[in-house]
Amino acid sequence: MNAYELKDKLNEYYPFSIIDEIAKSGYVDNSGVICEGESDKILFTLDLTDNAINYALENSCRLIVTHHPAVFSPIRSVKGVVARAVKENIGVVSVHLPADYAPKGVDYYLAKSLGAENEKVLEVRANNLGYGREFSVPQTTLSDLAEKVYKNLSCVNLSVFGNSNCIRKVATFCGAGLDEESLALTDADAFVSADVKHHIILQIVSQGKCLIMPTHYATENYGFKKISQDMAKVLKEKIYYYEENTLL
Template sequence: MATVKDIYGAMDEWAPFETQMDFDNAGFLVGRGEAETDKILVALDITQEVVVEAQKLGCQLIVSHHPVIFHPVKALTDESVTGRTLLALAEAKIAAICCHTNLDAAQDGVNDCLAQALGLQEVAQLHPDGVDRAGRTYGIGRVGMCHQPGMSAADYAGRVKMLLGAAGVRYTDGGRPVHRVAVGGGACGSMLADAVAMGCDTFVTADVKYDQFLEARALGVTLLDAGHYATENVICDRVAQYLAKRFPQVSVLVSHRHKEACACV
């Protein structure tokens, strides 16, 4: 077995928690650090359904990407979604470790997984933010060359949808064939200027605002919104593989209950 603190330490080695953005709340958020675990569930989010799944599977710990506590909790009751989820964790004695923007920025983290899922080549960082305590450069976003340069915006949007299993892809056609692609898992539309500065003609991200689509089109950049879930869920298998290798005595599972929260018609 391993303790919850052991798992936290392993995640901290990969994606140091001190590299998280100021607004974030990544870390060891629920449970007892010395509690032992022989089974872990990995999920993008900790929802009530995921807690039930973990309980049925006999997991003592959930490792997620999005923090189960993001805003300050002033009351812990069953009268809010967050309260019900936290109560369910506590009552089931399931701990929670959440690795958010630190895992977005880390090498082999969310954005590297997204670039790999899309088959990008010659991958580099989109916006280096600093160097961690191990001397590794970290930062949000990646850039790379399209696996099949010269695709149209429509064809590339279809390929992105297929590769990520996205519910749908919203996009604006920048008017140029797809060659150099930037990716930003989750809501990274504000990094459009970074993509332009890196010579990208295409940018794949999520949660894109109307004005960002207009700006991209004016700049001649094909901007694709493949959805928050689809652009970040690529990290779950990687987390499970990492923890299984670090702790061979622990069973590490990926959630099958947590799915895309929205649908397209």
């Protein structure tokens, strides 16, 4: 399988059409084929790093699928890990927003990691795509919910804000998605997201609500690993997964 064929296969489950729709609001997402390549072994990983490339080479993977775009913004020269991938004849395909917004993507799996059932998609887009999940839970405490997040996402680092013994509704946003607009979409008692700005934290706590904030990596690694497992069921190529444990 080559990089373009891999992108086409990913597009069946994680539609790249969301990129153009989100671009209308001014956000440019550089998902797609970053480097050409071909392989019968594919490595999935959140980021293109030297460690990920080392792992790919150790396992003879000449195709890497990253969640975060290996090239985020326009570049004048190819250098760093992208240059190394080219030198090693490793193809790279990035699937960022398509994986976040997919019906069974990164954001979906973040909610599922906390036991979500019949969850509501908060930011609804065309073609059954969306971001942010709201769901009810049996009444629980902040401490117990935080422990569940810590355990299920394999967290090493976790920040907790607020103090509540009566949590019945939770909203999750993978990555750095919890902002003023998303906050206004839900009346959840507790939120799970990463990289939340101070004024948003202040607003949540002042309303008597709670925030559980894992690292950006932890909120997305769980779901992207699930995606790799899902793709292993539909691709004939052998699938590997690499994670940076120090970022959890």
